[in-house]
Amino acid sequence: MPSTLFDKVWDSHVVRKIEDGPDVLFIDRHFIHEVTSPVAFRGLESRGLKVMFPEKTFATADHNTPTINQHLPVKDALSANQLKALEVNSAKYGISHWGLGNPKNGIVHIIGPENGITLPGMTIVCGDSHTSTHGAFGCIAFGIGTSEVEMVLSSQCIMQPKPKKMRINVNGKLGKAITPKDVVLYIIAKLTAAGATGYFVEYAGEVFEKMSMEGRMTVCNMSIEMGARGGMIAPDETTFTYIKGKEKAPKGEAWDKALAYWKTLKTDADATFDIEHHYDAADIEPMITYGTNPGMGLGITKHIPTAEQAGGGKSSYEKSLNYMGFHEDDSMLGKKVDYVFLGSCTNGRIEDFRAFASIVKGRKKAENITAWIVPGSHVVEQQIKDEGILDILTEAGFELRQPGCSACLAMNDDKIPAGKYAVSTSNRNFEGRQGPGARTMLASPFMAAAAAVTGVVTDPRELL
Amino acid sequence: MAYDKFTVLKSTAVPLSIENVDTDQIIPARFLKATERKGFGDNLFRDWRYNNDNSPKKDFVLNNPVYHGKILVGGRNFGSGSSREHAAWAVYDYGFRCVVSSFFADIFKNNCINVGILPVQVSEEFLVKIFKAIEADPNTELEVNLPEQMITILATGDKESFAINGYKKNNLTNGYDDIDYLQAMGEEIQSFAKKSLY
Ligand code: SF4
Numbered sequence: 001m002p003s004t005l006f007d008k009v010w011d012s013h014v015v016r017k018i019e020d021g022p023d024v025l026f027i028d029r030h031f032i033h034e035v036t037s038p039v040a041f042r043g044l045e046s047r048g049l050k051v052m053f054p055e056k057t058f059a060t061a062d063h064n065t066p067t068i069n070q071h072l073p074v075k076d077a078l079s080a081n082q083l084k085a086l087e088v089n090s091a092k093y094g095i096s097h098w099g100l101g102n103p104k105n106g107i108v109h110i111i112g113p114e115n116g117i118t119l120p121g122m123t124i125v126c127g128d129s130h131t132s133t134h135g136a137f138g139c140i141a142f143g144i145g146t147s148e149v150e151m152v153l154s155s156q157c158i159m160q161p162k163p164k165k166m167r168i169n170v171n172g173k174l175g176k177a178i179t180p181k182d183v184v185l186y187i188i189a190k191l192t193a194a195g196a197t198g199y200f201v202e203y204a205g206e207v208f209e210k211m212s213m214e215g216r217m218t219v220c221n222m223s224i225e226m227g228a229r230g231g232m233i234a235p236d237e238t239t240f241t242y243i244k245g246k247e248k249a250p251k252g253e254a255w256d257k258a259l260a261y262w263k264t265l266k267t268d269a270d271a272t273f274d275i276e277h278h279y280d281a282a283d284i285e286p287m288i289t290y291g292t293n294p295g296m297g298l299g300i301t302k303h304i305p306t307a308e309q310a311g312g313g314k315s316s317y318e319k320s321l322n323y324m325g326f327h328e329d330d331s332m333l334g335k336k337v338d339y340v341f342l343g344s345c346t347n348g349r350i351e352d353f354r355a356f357a358s359i360v361k362g363r364k365k366a367e368n369i370t371a372w373i374v375p376g377s378h379v380v381e382q383q384i385k386d387e388g389i390l391d392i393l394t395e396a397g398f399e400l401r402q403p404g405c406s407a408c409l410a411m412n413d414d415k416i417p418a419g420k421y422a423v424s425t426s427n428r429n430f431e432g433r434q435g436p437g438a439r440t441m442l443a444s445p446f447m448a449a450a451a452a453v454t455g456v457v458t459d460p461r462e463l464l
Numbered sequence: 465m466a467y468d469k470f471t472v473l474k475s476t477a478v479p480l481s482i483e484n485v486d487t488d489q490i491i492p493a494r495f496l497k498a499t500e501r502k503g504f505g506d507n508l509f510r511d512w513r514y515n516n517d518n519s520p521k522k523d524f525v526l527n528n529p530v531y532h533g534k535i536l537v538g539g540r541n542f543g544s545g546s547s548r549e550h551a552a553w554a555v556y557d558y559g560f561r562c563v564v565s566s567f568f569a570d571i572f573k574n575n576c577i578n579v580g581i582l583p584v585q586v587s588e589e590f591l592v593k594i595f596k597a598i599e600a601d602p603n604t605e606l607e608v609n610l611p612e613q614m615i616t617i618l619a620t621g622d623k624e625s626f627a628i629n630g631y632k633k634n635n636l637t638n639g640y641d642d643i644d645y646l647q648a649m650g651e652e653i654q655s656f657a658k659k660s661l662y
Binding site for chain 2: 016018019020021024026028029036042043051053064076079081082127129144147151152155157158159160163194198224225229261292410418428433
């Protein structure tokens with residue numbers, strides 16, 4: 001029977017099917033971090049359980065770490081306590097741990113791929129909803145809760161009903177300055193923030209075929225923002241070239257064997273999906289969000305829609321515009337910006353810094369802007385230095401911070417103050433996500449750079 | 465055994481008729497620093513519930529003494545966003561045992577069941593009926609009957625059945641969880657792992 005990429009990976013990982021219940025799914029890779037793992041370890045302890053396969057779990061500190069002075073002790077006692085717990089738990093159970101200060105440290109969804117831990121056809125979970133990032137490699141990757149972290153630690157399995165299947169096709173040619181972030185914000189705006197709930201998405205079509213691995217990760221990362229469990233893209237030559245030579249990638253004979261398998265990981269020509277969507281690349285503009293969920297996005301030349309045009313509930317729509325201090329029919333162009341955040345597992349990879357630098361080069365940071373420029377990992381940080389991007393940033397008046405999740409969830413000190421506007425390359429514009437009262441506009445690294453040098457929301461195409 | 469058994473719950477309900485309530489609202493990130501599952505209920509809906517000076521916001525439903533009970537009724541697309549189980553812990557710790565909405569985000573729904581909260585998905589029409597009934601009389605009781613998979617507005621007699629798979633239902637009614645189940649599969653998992661490519 002013809003099957004989809006998703007079916008192939010899912011079905012090959014089912015240990016047991018429970019009648020009128022979920023499938024027991026075997027997990028190849030499990031990432032943990034300091035925030036969602038401590039209670040899981042406590043659970044293990046109280047039940048007297050062991051970690052079944054410690055070599056399949058990888059720990060990093062990222063959510064709650066400072067992005068300056070990482071060599072100093074962490075000041076906040078609760079944060080320090082969480083970091084310590086991760087270190088102690090990892091050591092106790094024999095789990096690899098790249099803590100603060102480790103040259104491999106970085107955001108969990110950035111370090112997996114860049115070290116070859118993430119490989120095509122794997123099942124990957126982590127107690128963070130943007131685990132969907134790893135789907136860029138043809139993996140079934142999704143976020144889980146802490147009880148499930150405990151499940152995976154103790155049994156390397158998770159119990160999930162098989163989701164329905166959706167394919168999103170984007171064909172045609174993208175216009176100037178249209179990035180993967182714009183593509184995914186466009187799709188979410190079309191589908192709404194709950195439009196893919198219950199589904200697992202496959203992205204297909206020319207646009208994704210031509211996209212770099214960094215770009216594919218940005219797209220898959222945001223799958224959860226349309227409600228999907230995850231999103232995936234079939235591995236191809238771009239994928240294999242990216243993986244080859246990475247530290248933990250297979251080598252020699254093992255590589256050949258793996259490659260032969262990876263090449264089978266695609267949707268058969270006559271396989272069917274529960275639902276398909278088709279979009280034309282030419283319709284996609286640089287995108288920005290105006291509301292408090294990622295589905296509330298629009299092309300930069302468009303005006304904020306009315307509640308009726310936007311769909312969804314009127315009460316939450318009004319609440320949202322109120323919170324943002326925006327009005328129906330406003331143009332986003334020229335809106336005041338106070339903060340710019342470049343970073344997160346959505347846009348914290350080298351390509352994003354290249355894009356940002358291409359606009360700020362030869363220009364100066366606008367005086368009214370506070371900018372947080374945060375690489376996704378130390379590896380990215382090093383690339384930024386090696387490629388001369390740091391010099392461009394410094395000359396334009398920007399400082400580079402140290403890796404971590406930072407203002408993406410604002411658990412550390414990187415909080416946007418109440419009432420202030422931020423153009424952010426992260427993934428969520430929820431109320432208070434970037435700090436209590438913070439007002440977030442999600443956009444691409446180009447848009448962030450354009451705002452950073454002009455001080456207002458600006459169409460990046462004018463600066464390229 | 466991980467939590468109390470759930471069979472039939474009869475209770476008044478707290479109406480939160482807002483759509484797209486995300487887990488960052490249910491529990492903001494700055495309250496996720498604990499290493500123990502304790503006290504999260506105090507910060508449930510923190511920024512909707514309290515002003516900056518920690519005084520309660522009068523117009524928020526949890527601060528209105530008229531509304532109380534073990535059932536939280538939310539608008540469409542409840543629990544979207546972050547995977548933080550802390551959101552479900554906060555709901556549970558505050559005292560809710562059941563959340564009713566016309567649509568739930570996947571991860572939140574899973575997390576609820578894993579901590580012993582029953583998510584009940586009803587039709588849009590029935591949700592409106594519930595909100596109306598509570599508005600008419602805040603002491604209106606709902607009955608959530610898990611064995612029969614039925615939710616009833618006791619004052620009006622309106623009822624609707626809801627879906628849950630047999631496995632999860634069995635877990636909730638017996639207070640079992642997935643870890644109990646998986647522990648019994650140890651050998652099967654070990655032999656599966658031997659065949660795995662990674
Ligand atoms: S950058 Fe944001 S979304 Fe990504 S792992 Fe960190 S907190 Fe989660």
